[in-house]
Amino acid sequence: MKISTITAQQVLPIRHQVLWPDKPVDFSQVKGDDTATHYGAFIEGELVSVGSIFIDGDTARLRKFATLSAHQGKGVGTAMLHVMLSDLKSSSVKTFWCDARESAMAIYQRIGMKAEGERFHKSDIPYFKMQMPVSSKIANHLSMTYSQIQR
Numbered sequence: 001m002k003i004s005t006i007t008a009q010q011v012l013p014i015r016h017q018v019l020w021p022d023k024p025v026d027f028s029q030v031k032g033d034d035t036a037t038h039y040g041a042f043i044e045g046e047l048v049s050v051g052s053i054f055i056d057g058d059t060a061r062l063r064k065f066a067t068l069s070a071h072q073g074k075g076v077g078t079a080m081l082h083v084m085l086s087d088l089k090s091s092s093v094k095t096f097w098c099d100a101r102e103s104a105m106a107i108y109q110r111i112g113m114k115a116e117g118e119r120f121h122k123s124d125i126p127y128f129k130m131q132m133p134v135s136s137k138i139a140n141h142l143s144m145t146y147s148q149i150q151r
Contacts, residue, residue: 001041012028012029013025014067036054037053037055038052039083041071043076048067049065049080051065051077051081052065058095060091060097062084095133096113096132097131097132102119103126105128115128116131
């Protein structure tokens with residue numbers, strides 16, 4: 001597996017296919033895509049997972065994180081999160097957060113993120129806000145554990 005930064009245009013097909021297949025493709029675009037850092041995981045040259053980091057001051061927000069269904073449950077998304085956290089550790093970012101679909105909370109909990117506040121809905125899908133400090137011991141351990149990922 002190779003994980004690298006990619007363009008905003010490269011993330012759109014997977015965002016659309018995984019997150020919002022019943023909506024128009026432009027529904028998968030978000031304000032700030034042009035300045036965000038986008039990541040992609042490639043297996044045998046195929047882009048199989050995408051995620052975007054939006055930085056505002058000392059916080060980094062993960063948005064539109066999606067993995068093709070054939071590659072879910074195989075550690076691809078977890079590896080992506082490790083790479084993102086590793087990259088953020090060398091920045092001035094202190095907090096990493098996202099709005100997590102309730103059905104996907106386990107992946108975020110595995111890396112040490114905690115739910116905050118009450119469940120809420122976007123387009124009838126239940127979400128929780130989840131966050132963690134970038135400097136946490138868990139984040140430090142994760143970035144060392146996944147240092148073997150090809151970049």
